[in-house]
Each structure stands twice: as structure tokens, then as C-alpha cells.
Amino acid sequence: MKTPKRIAPLVEDGLVDEVLRQLMSGKEATVYVVRCGDEVRCAKVYKEADKRSFRQSVDYTEGRKVKNSRRARAMEKGTSYGRKAQEEAWQNAEVDALYRLAAAGVRVPKPYNFHEGVLLMELVTDSEGNAAPRLNDLVLSPELAREYHRTLITQVVRMLCAGVIHGDLSEYNVLVDSAGPVIIDLPQAIDAAANNHACQMLLRDVQNLATYFGQFAPELLTSDYGNEIWALYQGSKLSPESVLTGQFKRIEKPVDLNGVMREINDTLKEEEARQMAIAIRLARERAV
Numbered sequence: 679m680k681t682p683k684r685i686a687p688l689v690e691d692g693l694v695d696e697v698l699r700q701l702m703s704g705k706e707a708t709v710y711v712v713r714c715g716d717e718v719r720c721a722k723v724y725k726e727a728d729k730r731s732f733r734q735s736v737d738y739t740e741g742r743k744v745k746n747s748r749r750a751r752a753m754e755k756g757t758s759y760g761r762k763a764q765e766e767a768w769q770n771a772e773v774d775a776l777y778r779l780a781a782a783g784v785r786v787p788k789p790y791n792f793h794e795g796v797l798l799m800e801l802v803t804d805s806e807g808n809a810a811p812r813l814n815d816l817v818l819s820p821e822l823a824r825e826y827h828r829t830l831i832t833q834v835v836r837m838l839c840a841g842v843i844h845g846d847l848s849e850y851n852v853l854v855d856s857a858g859p860v861i862i863d864l865p866q867a868i869d870a871a872a873n874n875h876a877c878q879m880l881l882r883d884v885q886n887l888a889t890y891f892g893q894f895a896p897e898l899l900t901s902d903y904g905n906e907i908w909a910l911y912q913g914s915k916l917s918p919e920s921v922l923t924g925q926f927k928r929i930e931k932p933v934d935l936n937g938v939m940r941e942i943n944d945t946l947k948e949e950e951a952r953q954m955a956i957a958i959r960l961a962r963e964r965a966v
Contacts, residue, residue, distance in 0.1 A: 679697055679698070679699055679700070680697075681697050682697065682708075682710065682723065684723045684794070684795065684796060685697055685710065685712070685721055685723065685796060687793065687794040687796075688721065688793055688794065688796055688798070691793065693714065693791055693793060693798060694712045694713070694714055694721065694798070695712075695713045695714060695715065696712065696713040697710050697711075697712050697721070698710070698711045698712060698713060698718070699711050701720060701809055704863075706724065706725060706863065706865060707722045707723055707724045707725055708722075708723045708725065709721070709722050709723070710723065711801060711809070712798075714790075714798070718801055719790060719798055719799065719800060719801050720787075720798075720799060720800070720801045721796050721797070721798055722796065722797040722799065723795070723796050724765075724768075724769050724795055724796075724797075724865075726765075766795075768865055769792070769795060769797070769865060770792070771864070771865050771866070771867060772797065772863075772864045772865040772867065773789060773792045773797060775842055775864040775867040776788075776789040776799065776864060777789055778840055778841075778842060779836075779837060779840060779842060779861075779864075781840075782836055782837070782839065782840035782918075783836055783918070784833050784836045784837055784840070784861065785829075785833055785857075785858070785859065785860045785861060786860065786861050786862065786864070787799045787800040787801075787802055787860065787862060788800040802853045802855050802860050802862075803855060803856075804854075804855055804856055805855075805856035810853040810854055810855040810860065811853065811854055812849070812850060812852065812853060812854075813826070813849040813850075813852040813853070813854055813859065813890070814848075814849035814850050814890070816854060818891075818894045819894065820894050820895045822894075823891045823893075823894035823895040823898070824891070824895050824898070825858075826854070826858060826859050826891065827887060827888075827891040827895070827898055829858050829859050830847075830852065830859050830861075830887055831884070831887070831903050831907075831922065832918075833859070833861055834847070834880070834883060834884060834887075834903075834907065835907060835916065835918060835920060835922075836918050837861075838870055838880065838907065838911055838916060839916060839917060839918055841869060841870050841871055842867050842868070842869070842870065843867065843868050843870050843873075843876055843879050843880050843883065844861065844864065844866075844867055844879075844883050845866045845867055845868050845879045845883070846863065846866050846883075847861070847883035847886055847887065848883075848886040848887075848890065849886075849890040851863040870911070877908050880904060880907065880908055881904040881905065881908065883904075884903050884904035884907065885904060888901055888903070898924075901924035901925070902924060902925060902926040903922055903924050905926040905928075906922055906923065906924065906925065906926040907920075907922065909926065
């Protein structure tokens with residue numbers, strides 16, 4: 679096929695020899711199958727901000743550090759240079775997450791290069807060498823649903839132990855190769871320690887998995903792996919080898935209603951005294 683404009687620089691620089699076909703076009707990017715020497719890989723071409731349906735949000739970018747102070751100031755002010763820098767940071771987040779997670783043993787596509795806004799990475803394939811299907815394209819038996827769910831929960835734990843939360847994990851962001859699920863699409867990945875929305879996003883990711891796999895194995899709908907994982911993480915007890923039960927018991931202490939009422943009354947009295955003092959001071963000022 680004709681070489682897309684965005685991939686042309688990679689061809690010119692010898693990183694890509696030939697573009698074979700378009701694999702898919704999503705809300706964030708268009709992915710092509712390319713030949714690099716004797717290997718077939720995929721090239722992820724990120725869409726420009728005004729052409730994406732997935733918008734960057736402070737919920738995702740909160741806590742991301744920018745080492746260059748000039749770039750950081752420009753991003754805060756929203757200048758043209760700042761917007762360009764913000765786009766680069768958004769794309770680099772996925773590259774950084776892929777390297778970080780691959781090193782932690784998480785099943786993600788192997789990254790090879792990031793050049794001119796194009797990410798070269800492993801083409802995930804099935805047992806016959808074809809592009810692996812997305813999880814949502816499969817019909818699963820209850821046994822396979824439980825196996826894949828267990829595998830992905832393990833991957834979520836490994837990610838969190840590496841300090842990363844996917845932030846948009848669902849059946850649409852998981853490929854299935856001959857060995858099982860592979861997690862993809864990570865530009866919105868967040869830093870678990872630096873983002874105030876980390877717990878909320880982890881719980882949502884885990885709930886998305888329970889909802890999908892619960893179609894095939896209904897008992898998963900009542901599991902609570904998210905809160906169990908987060909409680910272990912907060913208590914510095916989470917490890918890739920943590921044994922999970924899928925259950926979480928909330929400790930709810932009885933409310934001391936009398937104590938609450940005393941605090942409310944004390945606050946009201948303090949405010950009444952403050953207002954009285956203000957009134958006396960104003961009266962004295964008028965009398966002078």
C-alpha cells in the first residue's frame with residue numbers, strides 16, 4: 679500500500695522498509711502492519727488532538743512530571759508550543775509505560791522505537807501468525823473466562839506494583855494471542871503514587887473486567903478484587919505474588935451520634951461568638 683505521510687520519515691530513516699496494510703483505526707491512533715527487515719511489526723500513528731475522540735484529562739495527566747521547566751510553564755499556559763509539548767508528553771507516556779511494564783513482566787507489546795510521533799512495536803499474533811483478536815471479539819466458555827480474568831487481574835497487580843494503572847482497561851484494550859491476554863493502549867496510563875484519582879481508576883479498570891467476564895462466568899460479577907488490591911497496595915502489602923480472594927470486607931465503625939452533635943453545637947457557638955465580637959467591634963468603630 680502507499681506509505682502514509684506520517685510513516686514516511688521512518689522509511690527514509692531506514693526504520694521501516696514497507697507498509698503492508700492498515701490494521702485498525704481507533705479513538706487514539708491508527709495502526710499499520712509494517713515490515714522491518716525480516717520482521718513484521720506494527721506502527722502506531724497517533725492522531726492529532728483535534729481528531730481524537732479520547733480527550734486528555736487532568737484526571738489522567740495529574741502527577742506526570744515534566745523535567746524541562748520551560749516546557750512545563752508553556753503547557754500550563756496553553757501556548758502553541760505548550761500544546762505541542764503536551765501532545766508529545768501524552769504520546770511519550772505510552773512509550774514509557776510499555777518499557778516500564780515489560781520490565782516488570784506485564785504482558786504488553788514489546789516496544790522497539792518511537793520516532794516522529796510513531797510508535798514501532800511488536801505485532802501481537804495468534805497461533806497461526808495472524809493479528810491477534812481483541813478480547814471483545816471472542817465468545818468464551820465459563821472456564822476460559824475465569825482463566826483470562828485471573829490472568830488479567832494478575833497483570834493489573836503487576837502493573838500496580840510497578841506504579842502504573844492503565845486507566846482505560848476494558849475488553850477493547852486487550853488482545854488475545856496464543857498464550858492469552860495482552861494489554862494494549864496505554865497513553866492515558868497514570869502514576870499510582872502521584873495521581874489523586876488512582877484508586878478510582880483502578881476500581882473502574884477492575885470492575886470493567888468483572889462486568890465483561892461476568893457475561894460468561896456470572897460469579898465474577900460479585901467479586902471485589904479492586905478494593906482488595908487497593909487495600910493491600912495502601913498497606914504496602916501488595917506484591918506480584920499476592921494471593922487474592924476476590925472478597926473485601928469493609929470495616930464500618932458505628933457513628934457516635936452524640937459526639938457529632940456536640941461538635942456541631944460547639945461549632946455553632948463559636949460562630950455565634952465570632953459574629954457577636956464583630957458586631958461589637960463595628961459598633962465601637964461607629965461611635966468613635
